[in-house]
Amino acid sequence: MAELLKIKNLSIGIDGKEILHGLNLEINSGEIHAVMGRNGSGKSTFSNALMGHPAYKISTGEINFNGTLINNLKPNERAKLGLFLGFQYPLSIPGVTVANFLRQANKALKGDAVSPRDFRKLLYEKMDDLEIDHVFATRYINDGFSGGEKKRMEILQMAMLEPKLAILDEPDSGLDIDSLKLVAQSINKYKEKNPSVSVLLITHYQRMLDYIKPDKVHVFVDGNIVESGGPELALELEKKGYDWLTEKEAVKA
Amino acid sequence: MALELNNEYQYGFHDSEENYAFKSGRGLTKEIVLSISKMKNEPQWMTEFRLKSLEIFYKKPMPKWGNTQLISEIDFENIFYYVKSSEKQEKNWEDVPKEIKNTFDRLGIPEAERKFLAGVSAQYESEVVYHSLREDLKKLGVLFLDMDSGLREHPEIVKKYFSTIIPPEDNKFAALNSAVWSGGSFIYVPPNTKVEIPLQAYFRINTENMGQFERTLIIADEGSSVHYIEGCTAPTYSSDSLHSAVVELIALKNAKIRYTTIQNWSKNVYNLVTKRAVAHEGAVVEWLDGNMGSKLTMKYPSIYLVGEKAHGEVVSVALASGSDQHQDAGAKIIHAAPNTTSVIISKSISRNGGRASYRGLLKVLKGAANVKSSVKCDALMLDEKSRSDTYPTMEIDEQGVQIEHEATVSKIEDEKLFYLMSRGLSEEQAKLMIVNGFMEPFVKELPMEYAVELNRLIELEMEGAVG
Ligand SMILES: Nc1ncnc2c1ncn2[C@@H]1O[C@H](COP(=O)(O)OP(=O)(O)O)[C@@H](O)[C@H]1O
Ligand SMILES: [Mg+2]
Numbered sequence A: 001m002a003e004l005l006k007i008k009n010l011s012i013g014i015d016g017k018e019i020l021h022g023l024n025l026e027i028n029s030g031e032i033h034a035v036m037g038r039n040g041s042g043k044s045t046f047s048n049a050l051m052g053h054p055a056y057k058i059s060t061g062e063i064n065f066n067g068t069l070i071n072n073l074k075p076n077e078r079a080k081l082g083l084f085l086g087f088q089y090p091l092s093i094p095g096v097t098v099a100n101f102l103r104q105a106n107k108a109l110k111g112d113a114v115s116p117r118d119f120r121k122l123l124y125e126k127m128d129d130l131e132i133d134h135v136f137a138t139r140y141i142n143d144g145f146s147g148g149e150k151k152r153m154e155i156l157q158m159a160m161l162e163p164k165l166a167i168l169d170e171p172d173s174g175l176d177i178d179s180l181k182l183v184a185q186s187i188n189k190y191k192e193k194n195p196s197v198s199v200l201l202i203t204h205y206q207r208m209l210d211y212i213k214p215d216k217v218h219v220f221v222d223g224n225i226v227e228s229g230g231p232e233l234a235l236e237l238e239k240k241g242y243d244w245l246t247e248k249e250a251v252k253a
Numbered sequence B: 001m002a003l004e005l006n007n008e009y010q011y012g013f014h015d016s017e018e019n020y021a022f023k024s025g026r027g028l029t030k031e032i033v034l035s036i037s038k039m040k041n042e043p044q045w046m047t048e049f050r051l052k053s054l055e056i057f058y059k060k061p062m063p064k065w066g067n068t069q070l071i072s073e074i075d076f077e078n079i080f081y082y083v084k085s086s087e088k089q090e091k092n093w094e095d096v097p098k099e100i101k102n103t104f105d106r107l108g109i110p111e112a113e114r115k116f117l118a119g120v121s122a123q124y125e126s127e128v129v130y131h132s133l134r135e136d137l138k139k140l141g142v143l144f145l146d147m148d149s150g151l152r153e154h155p156e157i158v159k160k161y162f163s164t165i166i167p168p169e170d171n172k173f174a175a176l177n178s179a180v181w182s183g184g185s186f187i188y189v190p191p192n193t194k195v196e197i198p199l200q201a202y203f204r205i206n207t208e209n210m211g212q213f214e215r216t217l218i219i220a221d222e223g224s225s226v227h228y229i230e231g232c233t234a235p236t237y238s239s240d241s242l243h244s245a246v247v248e249l250i251a252l253k254n255a256k257i258r259y260t261t262i263q264n265w266s267k268n269v270y271n272l273v274t275k276r277a278v279a280h281e282g283a284v285v286e287w288l289d290g291n292m293g294s295k296l297t298m299k300y301p302s303i304y305l306v307g308e309k310a311h312g313e314v315v316s317v318a319l320a321s322g323s324d325q326h327q328d329a330g331a332k333i334i335h336a337a338p339n340t341t342s343v344i345i346s347k348s349i350s351r352n353g354g355r356a357s358y359r360g361l362l363k364v365l366k367g368a369a370n371v372k373s374s375v376k377c378d379a380l381m382l383d384e385k386s387r388s389d390t391y392p393t394m395e396i397d398e399q400g401v402q403i404e405h406e407a408t409v410s411k412i413e414d415e416k417l418f419y420l421m422s423r424g425l426s427e428e429q430a431k432l433m434i435v436n437g438f439m440e441p442f443v444k445e446l447p448m449e450y451a452v453e454l455n456r457l458i459e460l461e462m463e464g465a466v467g
Helices: A044-051 A076-082 A098-110 A114-131 A134-137 A148-162 A177-193 A204-209 A231-240 A242-253 B029-039 B044-059 B069-074 B099-105 B109-118 B134-138 B149-153 B155-161 B171-179 B415-422 B425-444 B447-463
Strands: A003-014 A017-028 A032-037 A057-065 A083-086 A095-099 A164-168 A198-202 A216-223 A224-229 B120-124 B127-133 B144-145 B185-189 B197-202 B214-218 B225-233 B241-243 B244-251 B256-265 B267-280 B283-292 B294-298 B302-305 B313-323 B326-335 B341-351 B355-364 B374-379 B387-396 B401-409
Touching: A003 A076, A003 A198, A003 B197, A017 A044, A017 A057, A017 A224, A017 B149, A017 B425, A032 A044, A032 A083, A032 A204, A032 A231, A044 A057, A044 A076, A044 A083, A044 A164, A057 B283, A057 B401, A076 A083, A076 A098, A095 A098, A095 B415, A095 B425, A098 A114, A098 A134, A098 A148, A098 B425, A114 A134, A114 A148, A114 B044, A134 B283, A148 A164, A148 A177, A164 A177, A177 A198, A177 A204, A177 B044, A216 A231, A216 A242, A224 A231, A224 A242, A231 A242, B029 B044, B029 B171, B069 B267, B069 B294, B120 B144, B120 B256, B127 B134, B127 B144, B144 B149, B149 B155, B149 B185, B155 B214, B171 B244, B171 B267, B185 B197, B185 B225, B185 B313, B214 B225, B214 B256, B244 B256, B256 B267, B256 B447, B267 B283, B267 B313, B283 B294, B283 B326, B283 B447, B302 B313, B313 B326, B313 B355, B313 B425, B313 B447, B326 B341, B341 B355, B341 B387, B341 B425, B355 B374, B374 B425, B387 B401, B415 B425, B425 B447
Parallel strands: A032 A198, A032 A216, A083 A164, A164 A198, B120 B197, B185 B214, B197 B225, B214 B244, B225 B256, B241 B267, B244 B267, B256 B283, B267 B294, B267 B302, B283 B313, B294 B326, B302 B326, B313 B341, B326 B355, B341 B374, B355 B387, B374 B401
Antiparallel strands: A003 A017, A003 A057, A216 A224, B120 B127, B144 B185
């Protein structure tokens, strides 16, 4: 399969402090990669940097997406190329309805092809998949939503905007088991419909991977990938904990 | 006539004045006031009222609130107090003089009327040039006329209510309006009559250094309801014009009046307007006030809740855009009876060096027991050079009142911009979306066509918002 994302020697800093140190990663189209790691190991820094958050500065390295060097592209330009970030902490935008927001985003990404009626129909279909009540279409984005509702809303946005690479930053945190299943199902459904889509799934629990089968698993420690492997790596982590890898790192160093 | 639309201000074109019927000299004298009254063939009491008001205007000092620096720069000697563009008022759109018709056509007025209005009045300079009201409303006894015709045709109603809410002594600009007023709307809704679709008036200033002093009086009789909308524009000139209206609303027992303003004056208009309403027992008055454009706006729609269970609301937005613009807007609510309730929602946006101020008064008189009120002021500043201030005043002379007060000042957060941009919106689109969201509590109250228009105006103002 074709290479979709290629990251070489990527170092990222914020406020002058380096958080990621020379990271390498390749994702082919159609693959699901899971990234695991403790709180504070740099997972969100990584995902924000991939999407082009202006505060996260690249000091070394390259991010290539679908054959384009995107280091200097703005977030909206990256979105147009097919990147999507499901936020760990989605923000609320009072006064802007979910439907209006998605319609404008859709227009920005794909042009004005769909009629308002078709758009609504599509939106309701996807909402049904996620068991989101249609009234949410007229609610303001994440305004007064519960944690679980926010997470499902991120997945809804992914399903509507149809990216080539979906970076999902802890789509499972704060969810009860039923919501977690729904979110996982919905990601799987999107994958089934669009087999060439790639997913970079950030999580710190093995649980999510019972529902979404990753092709590769990477483990983050202190701002770098210290171990990569197949799905079995996640299980091993579950058993042995992160200390096992931290110690391994210490021995290497 | 060439279209002289400029980028900054969409309604910045102006028309030729050569066919005007009458234009007073500059400056304000007793002779001008007398000649206005004479030309209008007014009853004696109105002529005397004007002359008395003129005396008050001469004596009254400038207001001590708002932007005292800017108002002190108004040159009263350099203003045309009365300009008549056409000899008569038309009922058929086709008969309106061509130049004037072109203007309103460009502003989309006749089209708007066809689509969704029950009645329309178009004022050009000092006089209403076009007027219409749907037949079914006429049959119900609804009166919707320009103020001059109202005085001529229904002198008894006008005399009973005119200036009872805002006396000329109220402030210098109310006195000025009382002396030289011309045009404006007169509305009377008979008991238990509901006017379901809005009545609209449109105000347009065309002459440089023009003063527009319309006078509006709305009386909703017991159990009736009405929604009135006004829109305002003027061309862009190098020197200033003055718009100083007086608006009086009277909602009798259980009546409801909603008054919506969308003003988008050009940047050389002083907009100094006195708006006040009285709500009797069980009545509801709502001011919806959208302030864009102008050089300085000073406007604080007020509501006197004089009857039990009366309810008042003032919902306003102001957009101050550029260092040459100050929006000093707010609300006043006076609870003068028990069990009255009120809501004030004020939203202001300042950008590009603009200044937005909220000035509010909430007053609960002794004896007005069991009052509930909620005041919410939110300011959004789009950059460092802009300014926002709040001057809330509360005077509570009664115990056991329930008052909620909340004020916020915010900026557009980078995290929110990043969130929206990650979905494909450009920085400009993302900012506009946040601004529109901020204004939503106001916009959602507007009829759809106006909401669309307002959003479009904001978009125009915000163009080039990324600096
Ligand atoms: N905006 C920021 N300012 C300063 N430090 C930050 C910022 N964002 C992240 N960090 C720091 O970077 C490190 C990695 O954080 P983060 O990427 O959020 O980890 P994770 O998502 O794996 O929990 C932490 O030490 C955190 O404090
Ligand atoms: Mg994180």
